Amino acid sequence: MASVAVSNLSRHFGPVVALDDVSFTVGDGEFLTLLGPSGCGKSTTLSALAGLDRPTSGVIRIGDRVLFDGAAGVFVDAQFRNLGMMFQSYALWPHMTVAENLDFTLELRRIRGLEAKQRIEETLTLVDMEAYAARYPGELSGGQQQRVALARTLVYRPEILLLDEPLSNLDAKLRDRARIWLGELQKRTGVTTVYVTHDQTEALALSDRIIVMNQGRIAQVGTPKEIYDAPTDVFVADFVGASNLIKADLTIATDGTAQARLPTGDLLQLRTSLPRTPAGPVMLAIRPEKIVIDGSSGTGENRLNAEIVSRSYLGARNLLVVRIGDQRVRVETSEHIQTPSVSVRLPADAIGAYPAT
Amino acid sequence: MAQIADPGAGLAPGRVVRQGSGVLVQSAISIVSTTLIAVALLPAMLQAFLDKPLYYPEATFTFGNFARLFTDPEILQTFGTTAVFCLIVVSFSMVVGTTLAILVGRTDLPGRGWLLGVLLWPLFISPQIIGFGAILAYGPYGLLTAFVGDAIGVRLPWNLYSVFGIAIVCGIAAAPVTMLYCIGAARQQDPNHDAAARVTGAGPARILRRINLPLMRPALVFALIMNIVSALEALAIPLILGNPVGIKLLTTMIYDLSFERGTPNYGLIAALALMLMTLVALLFVFQRLVLAAGHRFVSLGTRAGQLRALPLGRWRWPVFGAVLLYVAFAILAILGCVAIRSVTQVFSPDISPFEVLTWANFHTIVSIDLYVRSITNTLILAVVGAAAGTVLIAAVALVAQRSDFPLRRAVDGIAQLPRVIPGFIVGLGVFYASVFIPGMSVLRNTIWLLFVAYLIRFLSSGYGIVSPALLQISPDFDRAAKSVGAGWTSTMRRIVLPLSKPALLSCFILLMILIIKEYSSAVFLMAPGSEVMGATMLALWIQGQTGPVAALAVLQIALTAVMTVAAKQLLGVKLHG
Structure with a gap:
């Protein structure tokens, strides 16, 4: 060998x-x-x-x-x-x-x-x-x-x-x-x-x-x-595991915490240990299975309201396509969601941010 | 073989390239094939620009030969006749050939299976035999001329010895070529194209017109060009039908000039030949241009389902009748008259053939030296030539299709080149070469000069079978062999050649058939002792020996038939379709 x-x-x-x-x-x-x-x-x-x-x-x-x-x-x-x-x-x-x-x-x-x-x-x-x-x-x-x-x-x-x-x-x-x-x-x-x-x-x-x-x-x-x-x-985020890509604007506070503002105006907290991504327009990446569906609607960290566009039953799990503002986002869940809209949580740990190309 | 892609890299110091020996073999094959083609072409090309025969030391450069082509009123008139002749031959062959191909290949015509076989017969028969048959059946003293004349009360209902008559006979000989090219295209169409058109509501006629015919366009263009080429190079039929009444075409003019008394005007002959070839080459350029968008005619995706025959409806039986009439008058009558002539002493509408039955003609061809020699020479050449030809063609095709040889495109081009060289020009070229190239003169007056000519002449014909077959073999097989450590030659010998065995067998049989029926390249090379059947028949017919010639013709047809059947039955070889 x-x-x-x-x-x-x-x-x-x-x-x-x-x-x-x-x-x-x-x-x-x-x-x-x-x-x-x-x-x-x-x-x-x-x-x-x-x-x-x-x-x-x-x-x-x-x-x-x-x-x-x-x-x-x-x-x-x-x-x-x-x-x-x-x-x-x-x-x-x-x-x-x-x-x-x-x-x-x-x-x-x-x-x-x-x-x-x-x-x-x-x-x-x-x-x-x-x-x-x-x-x-x-x-x-x-x-x-x-x-x-x-x-x-x-x-x-x-x-x-x-x-x-x-x-x-x-x-x-x-x-x-x-x-x-x-x-x-x-x-x-x-x-x-x-x-x-x-x-x-x-x-x-x-x-x-x-x-x-x-x-x-x-x-x-x-x-x-x-x-x-x-x-x-x-590219890697998208090709391996087919992440959702969401346009946003990155701001980094003096204490190092990072926030992303979606076109809808919603603010997302990001993990502090981001790869070296400069502030400005970014692409957020999150995998469909990392998004948490939260039945109880309300507010909280990284919680967003989303309208369900389509549902596919895949056997072991369900694939939902939801709309957050103008952006379509795929969500995988084991639950059967019947409501027309849903509250989703995007855990800070699961979000990657990359310079927009 | 991996090649040095960048020539500069070869000069770099410390170069440690390990390559197999394939390049040597590939170079050798390329050199042999190029030399062969050069032998056929170069002397003729040089001769066209010389004022005296090539082998005269005092011959000088001139454009005079070409100038004469365009000033000599006799030659100019021949151009005109040739053009009219070609137009009729090509129109007849295209219309009849395409119609028959569609009828047999795509419709529910009764008996289309055996009809196809019968309709393709002329393909395997020397054109001069069709010419003889035409004279016996439709000439001024022909059987059918007399019958039809009596029936309608006109002494000569038609004149076979006219440009039109000659052209129709040539058209009958050429129609199967069109059929062959079109039937493949008609049958290989994706049934889904038809199905899709049917689902959208198209009827059979519309499917044919809007889907099938347009998809056959590459085949039609190719058939058109092959037809023009074969019309331009037709020699035998114009010679036996046109010469007696002074109708001259380019080819018969070259033939006459070559067999003039004294020293023939080689310069003029070569110039004429060169012009003919240029014309043919232009046609092929045209074909490439027309078919540049090849993907538009390629069936996409997987083939599924059975190709459904287009229903002829109430026309089914009338169309069948019309096809039978064509078979009867254009094939059976012509071949029948040759067969009758071969077993009768005299042949005349006024004498019943049964009163003059004889085996004398057959006895003649197996007892007189000239005939026996023609037959044995032809058989030797058929076996040896086909075997050597197949080896050459396989080698050339492997270099062109299955190697990284830097000049493989050129090799591919060279293999296609003989297609555009009319047969008698190959003969003429080899003849010039035998006069001009030292050492080749030992081949003169032997059948091996013909052997060389046949190798050149049929290179493209066999390549046309082997090369597409090679393309069907996945290049992954070669790559796999290379990756496990095989060099080019062992990959070809152990992997690619065994996989192309059916194509090589088809090639061998096709070459045998072509060599048996060949005459045009032989007429210039034949000498006492090296006669072959095709050319002997032509020469003897002109001398009026119609009986023995008919017997030879029957023998030739029988040989070809036996071989075709044997190929199909024993080897499972398909020569068409």
């Missing part, structure tokens, strides 16, 4: 900057996730790591090997990198059986005979697919294909495992199971893993650390808890 160090990586496609000066490291045995919307540069980063695409500039090191150095003109082709990559489409070669798919990778490493047989068996057992060795990919279900695809990347013991949206082709229920299984498998094998996804649930559940990417740059790096609880900018 090995660690990864990426520094100042950029990728330009003509005038388009797909990746802009990205630097990060992955520790030995770590599970790192690149999270972001499509076009954020996460797949470009993965392709660069895999050697399937040549970046414009920067340096990529894996272990003590320099795989790419733009300035020195070093570029090691994918075929020599000894990494494992799993594709969103699985890319199992349809004319080869499951065993042959695995065996091809060993053949390229001149691992033949008994050892090859043992390794294939071992790896297929690891992913619970030993009974399917003689099947063709076309005869397997989506979930089984996914396991075989993973087995194919593990069988030759690559230094790093690269996973490109490996769960996105599974249906919702299977995806949950596969996610848990994948997490366990990674712990067991201890292989350094870089995982690319646009699904925050996967990222939060699986990762040791998450890198949130936006428009070719890194927006935030942190543990899942840090990313969720303390997003450092509006």
Whole structure:
């Protein structure tokens, strides 16, 4: 196993900057996730790591090997990198059986005979697919294909495992199971893993650390808890956990307490330990599940009156869309609210404030 | 293969690039294909600007050849005739081909399954056979000319030996091409388009006019251009029908000039050929421009449901009758007369064929050396040429579609180029090359010169099958192979080629069929000893050996039929649809 160090990586496609000066490291045995919307540069980063695409500039090191150095003109082709990559489409070669798919990778490493047989068996057992060795990919279900695809990347013991949206082709229920299984498998094998996804649930559940990417740059790096609880900018707050974004005006008193004035005139108290956000127009962010519905209408800290616009019943909980002044705000609650309006409380601890863009 | 994207990076000190050997293989493939095309084109291009044959040391640069093209009254008149001829051929082929494609592909016409097969027959048959058949059936002494003449009391109800007559025969030969391009487009349409139109209240006629036809536009434009190209390069039919009465087209004029006594005027021939090619190339540029907004014709989203046949209603049987009439008169009558001629001593409306039945014609073609050689040469070339052609085409397609080779776009262009080079120009080019390029003269008078010409000539035809098939194979398969450590050549050999086996088989069969029916590139390259069936038939027909020629034609049709059926039954190969 090995660690990864990426520094100042950029990728330009003509005038388009797909990746802009990205630097990060992955520790030995770590599970790192690149999270972001499509076009954020996460797949470009993965392709660069895999050697399937040549970046414009920067340096990529894996272990003590320099795989790419733009300035020195070093570029090691994918075929020599000894990494494992799993594709969103699985890319199992349809004319080869499951065993042959695995065996091809060993053949390229001149691992033949008994050892090859043992390794294939071992790896297929690891992913619970030993009974399917003689099947063709076309005869397997989506979930089984996914396991075989993973087995194919593990069988030759690559230094790093690269996973490109490996769960996105599974249906919702299977995806949950596969996610848990994948997490366990990674712990067991201890292989350094870089995982690319646009699904925050996967990222939060699986990762040791998450890198949130936006428009070719890194927006935030942190543990899942840090990313969720303390997003450092509006984008992260919005993308991870889909915060409500509310326009307001920030004032900071001499004692350090901060207040935000909504366009309605209401004043909200904010926590004192705000990130360095200057006074002036700001964007407040609060997650739907952090807003408290308070049946007893009245006044109090950060208590606002809201008119209910729509209700959706989601089974485990209810999603309300309420209107505070001109702004629509999503609220999640377990209660069934029947009244046309409601009093909501926005706890100071749950509110983030970011400079308005 | 990852390439060095930035040429400057290659000069940086301490460069440690590890790349596979794929680039070498890719370069080799590119060089071979480029050389082949250059062999066909360069000598002809040079010749067009020289006042004497290329191999004369004292030949000098001149525009004189081109000047003559536009001043010589005979040539100018030929331009006019060719234009009228093309207009008729293309109109006939487009109207008939599109109509038949829609009828067979989209409506509930009775018997549309087998009708499609029959209607596509001319595709697999040399045009000269259709020309022979047309003379036997509709010529001044043709069977049907006599029958229809007797029936309506006119001695000659039509004149086959006219520009119009020649053009209609060429149109009959070309209509299946239009059909082939259109039927795919008609059938591959998303049934949801139809369903959506039906739900909004459109009737079948309106769906056809407003939805189906506009969506077929790329196919129609492509068919139109292919039709113009094939009309421009038509040689056999104008030669056997037009030459006896002095009707000259550009192609027959080039043919006549080349076989003049003494030293042919190579400069003028090359200039004519070059002009013809420029015309064809312009057509393809036009096609690119017209179809620039390709996404407007691409079906979006997933395909679901069955394409519902448009009901013809009470027109169903009358339309069926009309299609049968077309099949009877444009296909069966023509081929039937060739078949009858092959088993009769003489052929005349006044003599019942049953009184003059004979196997003599077939006996001739298996006993006289010239015929036997033509047949064996054709078969050797079909097998070897198709095999070598498939290998070449696969290699070129892999470089063009499946590599990071810096010049892969150019390779793709080169593979498409022979499509715009009329067959006899390829023949002429290879002939020039054999005269001009040292070492190539050993190939002269052997079938291997034809082999070279066929490789060039059919590069685009096979590429047209293999290249789209490669596009259907997800690039993730290659990327996966690369990521587990495979280089370009092993990725291609172990992953991509096995996955494209059906396309390669189709390509092989198609090349065999094309080589068996080929004549136009062979007429300039054939020498005693290297005769092939297509060109032998043409030469002997002109000499009046109609019986043996008809027998050869029947043999050619039989060979092609056996191969098509075998391909379908044994290999499951589809040559169309």
